[in-house]
Amino acid sequence: TMKDDWVDGRVIDIKDNPFVGVVVSAKTNNGVIFFGREELFKPA
Structure with missing residues (x-):
C-alpha cells in the first residue's frame, strides 16, 4: 500500500494465480x- 500503517478494508476478490x-x-x-x-x- 506504500503506507506507514495498516489500512482497514473489505476483501472483494480472491484468485489463485x-x-x-x-x-x-x-x-x-x-x-x-x-x-x-x-x-x-x-x-482485523
Missing part, C-alpha cells in the same frame, strides 16, 4: 482498491 499463488483484492472505506499476495494482508 499460477505464478504468484493466492492474490487478494481489498477495498478501503474511501473506495481505494489494493491487491497483492495473501501474506500482505492480515485479518
